[in-house]
Amino acid sequence: MGYQPTIGLEIHAELKTKTKMFCDSLNDPNEAHPNINVCPVCMGHPGILPVANKEAIRHVLRIGLALDGTISEYSQFDRKNYFYPDLPKGYQISQYKHPFVEHGKLYLSKVQKEIRITRVHLEEDAGKLVHEKQATLVDFNRAGVPLMEMVTEPDFTSASEVREFSEEFQRLLRYLGASDADMEKGQLRIEANISLLPADNFQTNANDQTSKIKLGTKVEVKNLNSFRAVERAITYEIKRQGELLEKGEKVTQETRGWDEEKQKTFSQRSKEEAHDYRYFPEPDLPPVYPHKEFDIEILKAELPELPYQRRARLTAEYGLSDDALIMALDDTAFLAFLEAGLSELSEWVTGGNKEKIKKTALNYLTSDLRGIVKEKEIPWGELLVTPENFAELIKMIHANEVSSRVAKDVLLEMVEKGGDPSQIVDEKGLRQVSDTGELEKIIKKIIEENPDAVADIKKGKENAFKFLVGQTMRATKGSANPAMLQELLKKMLS
Numbered sequence: 001m002g003y004q005p006t007i008g009l010e011i012h013a014e015l016k017t018k019t020k021m022f023c024d025s026l027n028d029p030n031e032a033h034p035n036i037n038v039c040p041v042c043m044g045h046p047g048i049l050p051v052a053n054k055e056a057i058r059h060v061l062r063i064g065l066a067l068d069g070t071i072s073e074y075s076q077f078d079r080k081n082y083f084y085p086d087l088p089k090g091y092q093i094s095q096y097k098h099p100f101v102e103h104g105k106l107y108l109s110k111v112q113k114e115i116r117i118t119r120v121h122l123e124e125d126a127g128k129l130v131h132e133k134q135a136t137l138v139d140f141n142r143a144g145v146p147l148m149e150m151v152t153e154p155d156f157t158s159a160s161e162v163r164e165f166s167e168e169f170q171r172l173l174r175y176l177g178a179s180d181a182d183m184e185k186g187q188l189r190i191e192a193n194i195s196l197l198p199a200d201n202f203q204t205n206a207n208d209q210t211s212k213i214k215l216g217t218k219v220e221v222k223n224l225n226s227f228r229a230v231e232r233a234i235t236y237e238i239k240r241q242g243e244l245l246e247k248g249e250k251v252t253q254e255t256r257g258w259d260e261e262k263q264k265t266f267s268q269r270s271k272e273e274a275h276d277y278r279y280f281p282e283p284d285l286p287p288v289y290p291h292k293e294f295d296i297e298i299l300k301a302e303l304p305e306l307p308y309q310r311r312a313r314l315t316a317e318y319g320l321s322d323d324a325l326i327m328a329l330d331d332t333a334f335l336a337f338l339e340a341g342l343s344e345l346s347e348w349v350t351g352g353n354k355e356k357i358k359k360t361a362l363n364y365l366t367s368d369l370r371g372i373v374k375e376k377e378i379p380w381g382e383l384l385v386t387p388e389n390f391a392e393l394i395k396m397i398h399a400n401e402v403s404s405r406v407a408k409d410v411l412l413e414m415v416e417k418g419g420d421p422s423q424i425v426d427e428k429g430l431r432q433v434s435d436t437g438e439l440e441k442i443i444k445k446i447i448e449e450n451p452d453a454v455a456d457i458k459k460g461k462e463n464a465f466k467f468l469v470g471q472t473m474r475a476t477k478g479s480a481n482p483a484m485l486q487e488l489l490k491k492m493l494s
Helices: 054-066 159-176 199-205 227-246 296-301 307-318 322-330 332-348 353-376 387-398 404-417 421-428 436-449 451-458 462-475 482-493
Strands: 003-014 078-081 091-094 105-108 113-124 128-131 136-139 146-152 188-198 219-224 254-259 264-270
Touching: 003 159, 003 227, 054 113, 054 146, 054 159, 054 296, 091 113, 105 159, 113 159, 159 188, 159 227, 159 307, 188 199, 188 227, 219 227, 227 254, 227 264, 307 322, 322 332, 322 353, 332 353, 332 387, 353 387, 353 404, 387 404, 387 421, 404 421, 436 462, 436 482, 451 462, 462 482
Parallel strands: 219 254
Antiparallel strands: 003 146, 003 188, 078 091, 105 113, 113 146, 128 136, 188 219, 254 264
């Protein structure tokens, strides 16, 4: 029997605010000294009163709007009760029945699929456990940091879909300035809920997402600290559950971790249900009425160009390849260079040549220049090449002032030393030679110096002709007009 995976996600992201969620302690993810950014509130001392961070709420509302979600008229904080060493109060202030955002969606462009968002809510983070050989220490710097949680519907059917969604959501958080979402620093944490369903049952309901499909036993996988780990852990877990079901065994509802070294999931504990946390309204915090306390229309109007909007614009305007498009989406310095360079060219070129020169510029930018930048490991924001000088080089190529070979050499020098391409070309004598008389003199000399090659050409050996072309290009330092060179050489050999 075949089985179809159904996967839902819970994604946590630490928000960028000056202070923590319910107190004035600094929210500094780069603080290296333990237990520095703490106070009686985030340490859960008796008699303390929390005050909600308005900037954190604003971040969550903007995230909700970017996901096309519904902003709640009424929202409240709740106590989520559980005991763990890194939770100083013995409970976590979170949200349960009344989150700030409900519903919403995020579109996956690769697989052309829409993923439904169930809710986005706000809570406080726990501390951090540091395991040593003979002890486990607790660092409370992170305790109380604003933590957004986004929950999806179980709309994923593969590990690759989950990875694409996770990368797109990280990109969204960064565009909004809501979170750096660095997985290595724990600022973005992904938990996957995975179950298997008999394929025939799934197919019956696949086209109706609103129908109630009875899902298989859900297993939650935690400790996923990279997108690669997310993809591999889900792939492994689908295989593990499938093998159990094929043998007639049951899948246990539990929480499992991911062992990066062994590349397998492992059991951590039985999965809790909502009632295990004994949620109840937080008595020390008043309800929040988002539409009264924020101008939602202004928040919506102030949203930046979102990833899906930028993707559509760049595709329509530039027709970038997939990898260049991802780079333009994720590297603002690269995108700024691209757009400034093309803007410079558009002011110079008119008429039907616009598309041709844009294509040349994009080819040199995403292939030659990008290759040099990658090899030398230079951030785009630190390039000595300016967009204006890059555009000037493309103009010179377009005007046949330099050959393609020379342009690549000039581009390399511009990366290494900076400078104006025209000046570099003139100083090195690299300007393309298109003067017939001058080229004929050079070709005549090459023919005289290579009688054996001339004899081979008359015998029909094509490599000998290529050899003479190469010798002539070398004599002109690559500055000869290639088409004119070959035409003259054939004429003078006939």
